[in-house]
Amino acid sequence: MRQRAAFQSRFGFYMAAIGSAVGLGTLWRFPYVTGVNGGGAFVLLYIFFVAAIGLPALICELMLGKLTRFNIVGAFKYKPWVGTEKKWSWFGLLGIIASFVVLSYYTVVSGWVIHFVIQGIMGRFTEPNSQPGNIIDQLTVRGYLQVLLASVHLIITTSIVARGVQNGIEKTSRIFMPILFVIMIFLLVHSLFLPGAPEALRFLFYPDFAKLTGSAVIEALGHALFTLSLGFGAMIAYGSYLRAEVKLPSEAVLVAGIDTVLALCTGVIIFPIVFTAGVDSGTGPALLFKTMPVIFGTLPLGYWVGLAFFVCLYFAALSSSIALFEGLVAYLMDQRNLKRPQAAGVVSGVSFILALISAFSGSSFKNIRIGERGLLEIIDQVIINWMLPVVTLGIILFVATKVPEDVKKKEFVDETSLVTVRLYLTWLSAVKYLVPVLLVILFLVQVIIAFL
Numbered sequence: 001m002r003q004r005a006a007f008q009s010r011f012g013f014y015m016a017a018i019g020s021a022v023g024l025g026t027l028w029r030f031p032y033v034t035g036v037n038g039g040g041a042f043v044l045l046y047i048f049f050v051a052a053i054g055l056p057a058l059i060c061e062l063m064l065g066k067l068t069r070f071n072i073v074g075a076f077k078y079k080p081w082v083g084t085e086k087k088w089s090w091f092g093l094l095g096i097i098a099s100f101v102v103l104s105y106y107t108v109v110s111g112w113v114i115h116f117v118i119q120g121i122m123g124r125f126t127e128p129n130s131q132p133g134n135i136i137d138q139l140t141v142r143g144y145l146q147v148l149l150a151s152v153h154l155i156i157t158t159s160i161v162a163r164g165v166q167n168g169i170e171k172t173s174r175i176f177m178p179i180l181f182v183i184m185i186f187l188l189v190h191s192l193f194l195p196g197a198p199e200a201l202r203f204l205f206y207p208d209f210a211k212l213t214g215s216a217v218i219e220a221l222g223h224a225l226f227t228l229s230l231g232f233g234a235m236i237a238y239g240s241y242l243r244a245e246v247k248l249p250s251e252a253v254l255v256a257g258i259d260t261v262l263a264l265c266t267g268v269i270i271f272p273i274v275f276t277a278g279v280d281s282g283t284g285p286a287l288l289f290k291t292m293p294v295i296f297g298t299l300p301l302g303y304w305v306g307l308a309f310f311v312c313l314y315f316a317a318l319s320s321s322i323a324l325f326e327g328l329v330a331y332l333m334d335q336r337n338l339k340r341p342q343a344a345g346v347v348s349g350v351s352f353i354l355a356l357i358s359a360f361s362g363s364s365f366k367n368i369r370i371g372e373r374g375l376l377e378i379i380d381q382v383i384i385n386w387m388l389p390v391v392t393l394g395i396i397l398f399v400a401t402k403v404p405e406d407v408k409k410k411e412f413v414d415e416t417s418l419v420t421v422r423l424y425l426t427w428l429s430a431v432k433y434l435v436p437v438l439l440v441i442l443f444l445v446q447v448i449i450a451f452l
């Protein structure tokens with residue numbers, strides 16, 4: 001087995017893997033896509049997809065990384081399993097492209113969060129006559145300001161990744177993830193006492209399948225994959241830093257579980273504000289930024305809570321950006337033989353250029369729209385709804401057909417326990433039949449909706 005840097009402790013891995021999964025997808029994207037897609041039924045479907053597709057796929061990604069000790073492209077070329085077949089590595093390349101594009105707009109939205117941290121410091125959330133939405137509406141039309149903020153975020157991310165796995169990723173995630181949990185619990189309790197809370201809970205948890213459209217089903221799938229950082233090779237890269245003795249299923253369940261719980265908590269924090277302050281639930285990408293400042297204005301100590309919330313949101317965005325970045329750096333180092341600092345430089349250069357597109361989507365490019373959706377959202381939809389399911393399918397089929405049975409089994413089975421054998425068999429049949437079939441059907445549905 002190839003030697004590779006490894007996480008020092010199990011806690012460090014959990015925190016880094018959870019730090020990758022819990023990010024803007026969980027805290028910013030989940031509430032807004034839930035709002036746009038009508039609530040309850042969408043949420044239920046999302047949970048179903050996390051459990052039925054996301055979890056088995058997450059185990060596949062971690063396994064692929066752990067066994068091959070490679071990045072997404074290298075893993076698909078792993079000699080002992082594929083010999084000289086090259087065709088699998090196309091999936092890997094698609095994953096790399098998706099990562100670059102997502103990193104670019106993720107960087108822009110992380111820049112928004114930095115802006116909110118600064119606004120928080122300046123006391124803008126607690127100003128007496130502030131309107132929900134002022135700050136974000138003024139920001140999205142200012143392209144150059146967004147470029148500046150995104151650059152700050154890229155510089156921070158690059159300097160952490162350039163220092164390497166143990167020094168950078170583990171330390172930062174360790175400190176900030178627990179603080180984020182605590183603040184969220186506090187805000188959750190507060191939101192449950194708002195007058196709009198009952199309506200919000202009905203909106204989120206009472207499924208009205210009549211409201212569910214075909215495209216909402218696809219979005220639920222895309223989001224379930226995205227929020228677990230699947231289909232980008234990020235979890236392959238993490239798996240490759242795992243020590244050999246670690247068993248995968250429990251790690252995967254924990255990561256998926258915490259991510260889902262946090263997403264639901266964010267919903268329970270944000271939607272009571274939506275219904276109390278009369279914000280449109282279908283607002284789109286600005287939803288979190290419109291709603292959150294509203295509570296800080298009314299809360300005792302609102303100045304500090306608001307500031308702490310956006311600082312933590314920033315760290316969640318940062319740990320995910322680091323993970324995305326690390327997946328790309330691992331690729332450039334292994335496949336293109338770059339040194340770590342050079343690879344980090346290339347990734348940040350390419351992301352910067354791509355980020356310009358998203359940064360100007362509310363100003364210079366604001367006329368490029370499909371229906372209600374602007375350029376940033378269009379990019380987001382293409383990557384998440386179209387590319388992710390394809391790359392994920394590739395990874396699953398690869399693990400199902402190319403990785404030898406006994407090797408897979410060893411990752412699950414603890415000789416002394418029968419439960420793990422059953423678990424293994426369930427996973428195996430999910431990965432061989434249920435998940436690929438579901439993914440193919442959903443993909444076809446999407447093609448039909450898009451082109452008919």
Ligand code: TRP
Nearest residue numbers: 023024025026227229234323324
């Ligand atoms: N899961 C992350 C979130 O919820 C977003 C994400 C998608 C990601 N793919 C990734 C993060 C790859 C790191 C690496 O915000």
